[in-house]
Amino acid sequence: xxxxxxxxxxxxxxxxxxxxxxxxxAPIFVVxxxxxxxxxxxxSYTFDGFTWENWQHPCRPSGLCEAVSVSLRIGLVATVIAxxxxxxxxxxMVRRRFRGRSATNLFIFLPMASPEIVLGSSLxxxxxxxxxxxxxxxxxILIAHVMFCLSFVVVTVKARLTGMDSRLEQAAMDLYxxxxxxxxxxxxxxxxxxxxxxxxxxxxLSFDDFIITNLNAGTTVTFPMFxxxxxxxxxxxxxxxxxxxxFLLALVLVLGGxxxxxxxxxxxx
Amino acid sequence: MNLTGSSDLVLSxxxxxxxxxxxxxxLDLTVPQGEFFALLGPSGCGKTTTLRMVAGLEExxxxxxxxxxxxxxxxxxxxxxxxxxxxxxxxxxxxxIFENVAFGLRRRGIKEVRQKVGEMLDLVELGAYGxxxxxxxxxxxxxxxxxxxxxxxxxxxxxxxxxxxALDLKLRRQMQIELKRIQTEVGITFxxxxxxxxxxxxxxxxxxxxxxxxxEQLGSPAELYDLPATTxxxxxxxxxxxxxxxxxxxxxxxxVVDVHGGKITVPVPRCRVTEGDVWMxxxxxxxxxxxxxxxxxxxxxxxxxxxxxxxxxIGVSTQYLAKLPWGQELTxxxxxxxxxxxxxxxxxxxxxxxxxxxxVLDAAQDxxxxxxxxxxxxx
Numbered sequence: 001x002x003x004x005x006x007x008x009x010x011x012x013x014x015x016x017x018x019x020x021x022x023x024x025x026a027p028i029f030v031v032x033x034x035x036x037x038x039x040x041x042x043x044s045y046t047f048d049g050f051t052w053e054n055w056q057h058p059c060r061p062s063g064l065c066e067a068v069s070v071s072l073r074i075g076l077v078a079t080v081i082a083x084x085x086x087x088x089x090x091x092x093m094v095r096r097r098f099r100g101r102s103a104t105n106l107f108i109f110l111p112m113a114s115p116e117i118v119l120g121s122s123l124x125x126x127x128x129x130x131x132x133x134x135x136x137x138x139x140x141i142l143i144a145h146v147m148f149c150l151s152f153v154v155v156t157v158k159a160r161l162t163g164m165d166s167r168l169e170q171a172a173m174d175l176y177x178x179x180x181x182x183x184x185x186x187x188x189x190x191x192x193x194x195x196x197x198x199x200x201x202x203x204x205l206s207f208d209d210f211i212i213t214n215l216n217a218g219t220t221v222t223f224p225m226f227x228x229x230x231x232x233x234x235x236x237x238x239x240x241x242x243x244x245x246x247f248l249l250a251l252v253l254v255l256g257g258x259x260x261x262x263x264x265x266x267x268x269x
Numbered sequence: 270m271n272l273t274g275s276s277d278l279v280l281s282x283x284x285x286x287x288x289x290x291x292x293x294x295x296l297d298l299t300v301p302q303g304e305f306f307a308l309l310g311p312s313g314c315g316k317t318t319t320l321r322m323v324a325g326l327e328e329x330x331x332x333x334x335x336x337x338x339x340x341x342x343x344x345x346x347x348x349x350x351x352x353x354x355x356x357x358x359x360x361x362x363x364x365x366i367f368e369n370v371a372f373g374l375r376r377r378g379i380k381e382v383r384q385k386v387g388e389m390l391d392l393v394e395l396g397a398y399g400x401x402x403x404x405x406x407x408x409x410x411x412x413x414x415x416x417x418x419x420x421x422x423x424x425x426x427x428x429x430x431x432x433x434x435a436l437d438l439k440l441r442r443q444m445q446i447e448l449k450r451i452q453t454e455v456g457i458t459f460x461x462x463x464x465x466x467x468x469x470x471x472x473x474x475x476x477x478x479x480x481x482x483x484x485e486q487l488g489s490p491a492e493l494y495d496l497p498a499t500t501x502x503x504x505x506x507x508x509x510x511x512x513x514x515x516x517x518x519x520x521x522x523x524x525v526v527d528v529h530g531g532k533i534t535v536p537v538p539r540c541r542v543t544e545g546d547v548w549m550x551x552x553x554x555x556x557x558x559x560x561x562x563x564x565x566x567x568x569x570x571x572x573x574x575x576x577x578x579x580x581x582x583i584g585v586s587t588q589y590l591a592k593l594p595w596g597q598e599l600t601x602x603x604x605x606x607x608x609x610x611x612x613x614x615x616x617x618x619x620x621x622x623x624x625x626x627x628x629v630l631d632a633a634q635d636x637x638x639x640x641x642x643x644x645x646x647x648x
Contacts, residue, residue, distance in 0.1 A: 170326050171359040173346040175418065176376035185372075189363050 028247055035240035045235070054237045061236035067226035068242055074138065074222065075206040078145035083199045085146070086153025093154070094161045111151045119148065120212035127216060136218030144216050145209065149202040156201060160194025276302045276337035276425050278323065278458060283332035285318050292318040294482040296332070300460060305452050307461045307473035311505070311639070315482040316462045320428050323460065324353045336425055347376070352419035353428040357435060358411050360403035366390070366414055367399035373422040389421040392451070409440045420455065429461040433468060445471050466506050470494070478502050480639070496539060496628055503550050503630065505639035510556070510599040513632070514549040523624065529595045533570035535627040546632035554602040555626040558589060561617035570627060572620040577612050587611060591618055
């Protein structure tokens with residue numbers, strides 16, 4: 001009895017950890033499971049039977065794949081623009097002394113701190129009052145997404161850049177590298193992990209966003225809006241297919257990155 | 270490499286002003302080609318700023334820097350035939366050792382990179398480490414990579430910014446000898462910035478002692494130690510006993526000085542001032558302690574009626590504190606040759622030394638200048 005007690009005592013943290021993981025992953029597991037569901041009625045939330053049908057025909061519900069495509073396109077373009085702009089801003093704010101630098105530092109946090117519903121509705125007011133009222137859609141969503149991704153990019157890249165020793169760049173200049181070579185050979189490779197993290201964050205924020213998008217979308221439908229819309233009427237199991245696929249994609253990216261890192265480290269040992 | 274002997278590094282009238290703070294003031298300096306030159310001073314004295322101006326990483330507020338016939342004052346760092354070994358090395362963490370060392374060659378489009386880097390890594394005894402990353406090396410190894418990375422470019426001047434500061438004492442000694450050997454071997458001008466006087470004395474041909482943005486004194490280690498020009502140099506380079514005194518007059522090429530009633534003589538060339546109030550200086554190891562009243566060598570300087578107040582046995586030597594009648598304690602080092610029994614606390618003693626070891630400094634200077642600085646930097 002005492003032996004069992006001690007064994008439990010020693011593994012208590014493990015149990016707690018497993019419970020937390022279970023708590024975190026249970027919803028994802030449900031999504032995966034439901035992607036193989038064969039619902040008996042349109043509004044079924046129970047697992048009625050197994051089928052490959054949903055995975056074979058993910059585009060069957062009308063509008064689903066169009067919505068996913070819109071979200072992907074907006075996500076990619078917004079990521080590229082926000083990452084490029086935000087990286088430049090971060091460089092300016094870390095490397096340059098200019099008037100209003102500390103004010104900019106403060107303002108950059110505002111979009112992150114403001115409630116989305118406020119940002120969304122004020123953006124809508126802005127768009128409508130500047131004459132975009134009838135033309136809400138891809139471009140207004142894109143502008144909105146770049147706006148809220150920008151802060152996250154600036155903050156992420158800035159953190160990386162601040163942690164970088166500026167003597168490395170001086171050493172490169174001392175070793176005959178001009179400004180251009182110094183940037184591409186030293187600065188960029190060292191800041192790149194920060195830029196990549198910022199880009200991934202931007203994409204997931206953009207792909208995921210509902211509130212701001214919904215207010216500024218006009219008749220355009222993104223994936224989160226499609227899910228919301230169909231939740232009112234019926235839940236096509238294909239939504240779970242898309243969700244599972246996105247999750248697996250993220251998982252592959254993370255695992256792949258980790259494996260590549262380990263292989264690199266193993267090689268130099 | 271330039272063999273004409275005309276590539277001396279010349280700084281003239283160099284000043285550097287930072288916001289509200291004068292780092293370097295009106296500095297004139299000539300470093301002859303091929304010399305091992307040390308800029309020695311406490312932290313904040315402007316020595317690193319001076320080095321960075323030579324490297325092109327800092328722009329002088331006034332003055333010019335030239336290398337041989339070429340004015341390099343306005344040149345970008347990558348246009349100067351000068352390389353730097355940075356404090357804490359600044360190795361590129363994302364490149365392996367080979368690529369770190371090859372960096373300068375590749376930027377200048379030089380061929381045979383593989384062979385040259387191999388040779389250079391062998392020179393610093395890191396031939397087998399080319400594939401490692403900087404973080405996988407010890408401090409001493411990183412230091413040698415930083416040296417190799419700069420030396421491989423065969424610069425006309427190599428700048429070293431406290432290159433041994435991060436190493437432990439034993440390794441530092443080893444690297445001092447190594448650096449000196451490499452400098453002699455490659456014949457490149459080395460400008461070495463340090464706050465460690467022992468390091469500067471061990472390696473440098475010439476030392477410039479800097480304090481508060483100006484050069485206090487310039488000369489060979491022996492010259493500086495033997496005849497310091499200011500109280501700062503007297504205290505920063507080794508230790509000195511400085512005693513308040515008044516000059517009485519001159520006789521036979523010597524200055525006669527009154528030290529609290531005792532008369533001592535100092536050769537005229539060893540006096541910075543020859544009248545009025547002065548500091549009389551003597552190095553602790555130049556003083557002999559003798560039992561009170563014993564006969565001194567003819568012509569010696571003597572201060573009588575001192576009492577031993579402290580005895581510290583250091584092994585190779587013994588360090589005494591001797592209190593003089595006016596209350597000041599002087600430091601005396603004596604080699605433990607075993608020629609006589611050690612003195613004890615409370616013994617009455619006389620202090621003797623050669624007039625030619627005495628020096629006289631301006632009394633307007635602070636007798637403690639340069640003293641605390643050593644203690645501050647020692648950590």
